[in-house]
Amino acid sequence: MTVTSANHTNKLVYFEPTVNTLPQALEYPHFYTPIPLAQQAAEHLQERLRNQLPFLTKEAKGRMLGVLVVQAKDGKLGYIAAYSGELQPPLEKLPFVPPVHQLPKGKDFPEMASINAISAALKTLLDSAEYANAQEQLQKVTTEVALAIKTAKLAAKQAKKDRDKKRKAAALLPDSEQSVLLEELNRQGAIAGMDLRRFTRSQNQRLEKAKQEAQYFDEKVKQLKALRKAKSAALQDAIFAEFVFTNALGETKDVKSVFLDVGVEVPPAGAGECAAPKLFQYAFKNNLKPLALAEFWWGASPNSEIRVHGNYYPACKGKCKPILAHMLKGTPVKPNPLLTNFGADKTLEILFEDENLVVVNKPSGMLSVPGKHIKDSVKSRIQDRYPKATGPLIVHRLDQDTSGVMVVALTKEAHKALQLQFLERTIRKTYMALLEKAILATEGKIELPLILDINNRPMQKVSYEYGKSALTYFKVVQKTSSKTLIKLHPITGRSHQLRVHCAHKLGLQAPILGDNLYGTPASRLCLHAQQITFKHPTTQKEMVIDTEVPFTINT
Template sequence: MKRNHEQHPDLFSYSTPVDHLALPNHFTFPYYYDPHPLAQIAINELQNYLETQTEWAHDFHSKGNMFAVLVVRSARGELGFLASYRGKPNQDNIAPSFFARSHPISSEHQQTIDSLQLKASTLSSDINAAVNDIAFCQLKSRKKELTLFSERESTSFQQTMENNKKERNRKRDTAKAKFHQDKDKKQLDDVIKQLGIQSSSDKRAFKTLKTQWKQELDTIDDKIDSHEACILSLKSERQKVIESLDTEQQNACQLTNALGDTKSLYQLFNCNETQRNPIHHSIEENLPKLLQAAFAQGLTPLALGEFWWGKSPYNQIRQHKNLYPVCQSKCFEILEFMLKGIEIDESPLEQTPSLNKTLEIVYEDEALVVVNKPAEFLSVSGKHISDSVLARLQERYPDATGPLLVHRLDMSTSGLLVFTLTAETNKHVQKQFIERCVQKRYTALLEGVVAPTEGVIDLPLTGDMQDRPRQMVCHEHGRKAETRFEVLSVENGRTKVYLYPTTGRTHQLRVHCAHQAGLNTPIVGDDLYGFKDSRLHLHAGYLKLRHPVTEQDMEFEVPEEF
């Protein structure tokens, strides 16, 4: 792996002979692909370099990163590849001179950006100074002290009033006993009158006390409110500067495509009167950087390959050396523009893998249907694929009422699925699933040896909003997800297990198996959290529920095909 192109300083030549390989007919579909042989060789050479290089230091055992290669052809027909890592140049001590550079920024844009950054920094300093102003802090402290003191004094005064009231009641009772004759009525009235005057005096004194405290605290509150209004004003001004800075940075990022067209990042996300912001750091993803470098140097992109190198982050799941698609959530709008003028492979995501597959009916009666769903078969129709279990059952049972659907399985998961044929039975069975009365057991083959023979995995899950449809572990915002596991056998370095989910989160079993705090062993064929294979080796093999009409327990079991 070497550079020897004067005209193309970022271009690497192949160390491995590649002249015998045919060029790809179309560019790689970026969101789901098997790498072209030219891309795979480039990946191998880059990975070999990462294993042996001594030019720069980074502890990939502590923090990994996503790397990519872009196979290109020069105007003179020379083959080579560009290499990149996710992030900004010089990030994490990874040599900036080695990998494709980020997008250049004009001096005019840079001056404006520098000016806005300075202004934002100055405002942040002003805000920090205002928040920590000595007089302001003393006011807040004084308010806290006075509030506590006023509460104590009010409580004490109220207790005194309560004691005075008890004493007045005692005196009133004594006077009534002493002056019970009609001739003593005037003396009794005088005593009661004096006691009433004392009561009124206590109430006036308490009201005066509360008024005094309120006036003193209101004076302090006015000063605090005035100072906080200044802080809010500074924060509002800083926010406007940050928004201007963000817009300027997006305008400064000029993107080019194969047709020679140029658009700023801001223009891509703010067209047709729709204002949006790209996902943070989307421009630092590998493929946009690589394409920009290729177009800038007059190179023709031919194929792509992207892989993870090093330790996986905790929340997400990444496998060392494994290949990954481009993040569609971050890059779709950017690549939609940058890939104009380039013929791309057909999307595998829009093909129908279930087209010639049969759907086995395990059980059916007038109330419900249980099917054995094959792998790579949608439970319900998707955006691009209409064939699904639900669609076929709707065709098979045209007189069925209600939604039919009770629960789902991932497209790649095989096994038992329950459907209902009436609205009433649907509610009945749905309730069983919601109340977790249905017993489910999955069988999975794991890509490695699991040491414990049984246990419970408790890792909360949430969707990865920046990389859908992946799920991630999040102890702060994730929803509870729990799975019990039981090891069945170990053979040829792979472990077969039973999985018993007590919750039903998206991709729960797949994440719990693959995550470093779970079994740390992905399911064989898991193209999201592990490594590709002939299929996802996960099967919903056992299910027990109550019949919605007869109320009898029903058990279903179908063996896995792996």
């Protein structure tokens, strides 16, 4: 690529690409591999980052950056660049495009100052000795009153028992004496009842007074919180109204409206601050025609998501998908490749079958169960082949891109028995995987808790705080200087467990070859469920079923 001009005023860097044909449509932004044209622009930006902003790779946390190749009105080609997140002055040495909306800060942000003042007043109140004393006194009085009333009731109960004994003993007395004694006992009982009620009332009045004193402060706290909430909501709505996105048709829509269109009332934090929306906003506002997008991670990998320095990643879904759905109206975009049924022309091989269950060899690209847009799946094909089958059928699943052994129940009873084996983790599964690089370890275990990445469904991430435990044992089978053939034994069955455990920096740090979510896309994901061992649900005989691995280390 030959760079002919760098214009810092309008952020556009002109260049002469080495490709001759321009794309007719943008790649689908949430699942794609950057085309050579976009990669050339990205590589030029990366070279400038290395030369002019070398400190970025030394920071504790990396960031997502992006380039958008565009065509100006005069036909010249160039690219614009952006980084995700708020404005960062140290990065402005390079001509990055501006934010969609720059949030004011400090003295230029009086609304926030007002909210901060309320928060300060609230903190002062909560930290005050008066508030603490009122709370302590309430707690003390509550305990003392409860104990006093309980003690008084126990005493009254014992006194009643004593009077009842005397009543029984009165039966042995002459009638005249008996009458006098019973009358006296009744009088004592009435007086005791009134005394208990008076005492209980006085204690409750004491408690109510303590409550009122504490409530005075609680009401002030409640009022300050309500005022802060109202001001925060008003400020948030005002910010949302300023966060306006433009598209090629000249249509504008604020961020709240964009997310309301997809049923989300409050946009997620940071919506609109990713690289992609910034790039398209600048392009449309400056009459630049978008041609190709590329986003890449630069710097240290995070401890949660899988992000590798220099690797390309699609635009996120949670924050960017609703925004880009609006922004790309009027711009040619290729269809979502995930809506293609990659298993349509593939055969579902039967490895074992009887009246209770069937074991299949699922090909890569076929869904385990019907999806929202694609109905063809292992389940639908089993239903067609075994129309008399009962129950849920599917006992466990494989990712669409994963091939290999799957057990399907044909009766409700078989499903229940097999499902119990999975829950008790008595079923043993063996996977074969081809990693995209050589690893040093020969065998071991990986324990990384996993949780759904809500901004990038269906991707998973590591979270020691909120994630579910996930354990995988591994053993290297064969290794070259550039690849590793590995055997994997998952003990748990978390979504994407093997893919994340292989790719994550705290795992093997070696993505599975062809992993289009956590590594580098290829013709297929080289992950295969090679063997499964379980007890037959009826005969209780141990079943060991395996299949050939459809790839080798030379793949």
